[in-house]
Amino acid sequence: MAKSAAAVRSDPYRNFRFRVEIDGIVAAGFSEVQIGETATEVIDYREGNEPFHVRKLPGLHKFGNVTLTRGMTASMELVNWHRQVQVGDTANARRNVVVIVMDESVSMPEALRVLTHFYAHESCGQCTPCREGTGWVHKVLVGLEEGNASPRDVDLILNIAGNMMGTTICALADAAAMPARAFVTKYRAEFEQHAALGRCPFRSEEPRLAHAHG
Numbered sequence: 305m306a307k308s309a310a311a312v313r314s315d316p317y318r319n320f321r322f323r324v325e326i327d328g329i330v331a332a333g334f335s336e337v338q339i340g341e342t343a344t345e346v347i348d349y350r351e352g353n354e355p356f357h358v359r360k361l362p363g364l365h366k367f368g369n370v371t372l373t374r375g376m377t378a379s380m381e382l383v384n385w386h387r388q389v390q391v392g393d394t395a396n397a398r399r400n401v402v403v404i405v406m407d408e409s410v411s412m413p414e415a416l417r418v419l420t421h422f423y424a425h426e427s428c429g430q431c432t433p434c435r436e437g438t439g440w441v442h443k444v445l446v447g448l449e450e451g452n453a454s455p456r457d458v459d460l461i462l463n464i465a466g467n468m469m470g471t472t473i474c475a476l477a478d479a480a481a482m483p484a485r486a487f488v489t490k491y492r493a494e495f496e497q498h499a500a501l502g503r504c505p506f507r508s509e510e511p512r513l514a515h516a517h518g
C-alpha cells in the first residue's frame with residue numbers, strides 16, 4: 305500500500321508552524337513569530353511662498369523587530385548568523401532571510417511550483433540561464449503535479465537550478481535556484497512520490513495518466 309504524502313516527509317520542523325529560510329535553505333522552525341509595527345513618518349512642508357498649503361513628504365521608514373520564539377534548528381546557519389551580528393560583522397552577515405508559514409497539508413512540489421511561477425514571471429529574460437531555467441523548472445513541476453513527469457525529472461530540477469547559480473547578471477536567477485535546490489534536497493521523497501504516482505498525493509483524485517517508468 306502506498307504511503308501517505310505526509311508519511312514520506314522527513315522534516316525535523318514538522319511540529320513548528322513557522323519555518324525560517326536562510327538563503328533559500330530551511331534552517332529552523334519556530335512556534336511563534338512576532339513582527340513589530342512598520343511605519344513611514346510623514347513630513348509636512350511649505351513649498352516656496354505657497355500660501356497656507358501643506359505638502360507632504362515621506363520621512364523615515366521604521367521597521368519593528370522580528371522576534372522568533374520556541375523553536376529548534378538542525379543546522380548551524382542561524383547560530384552562525386546570530387554570532388556574526390553579535391560581533392558587529394553585519395556586512396558579511398547580510399542574508400536573504402524568509403519566514404514561511406506552512407503546515408503538514410502543504411505539498412512541497414506545489415509550494416515550489418507557486419514560488420517558481422513567480423520567478424519565471426519576474427525574469428526579464430536578458431540572461432539565458434534565468435529566462436530558460438525558471439520557465440523550465442516551472443514546467444517540470446507542473447508535469448509532476450499533472451502526471452507528466454518521471455522520477456528522473458527530480459534530478460532534472462537540481463541540474464537546471466545548478467546551471468542557473470552564479471551565471472547571470474543579477475541575483476534573481478540565484479534567488480529562484482536556491483529554493484528549488486533546497487526543496488528538492490530536503491523533501492526529495494515527496495517529489496519522487498509525485499512522479500511515481502503520476503499525480504499529487506495531497507489530492508484525492510486518481511492519476512490522470514498511467515506511467516511506465518524506465
Ligand code: SF4
Pocket residue numbers: 426427428429430431432434435472473474475476477
Ligand atoms: S538574472 Fe536578472 S537580468 Fe538576468 S534574466 Fe534574470 S532577471 Fe533578467
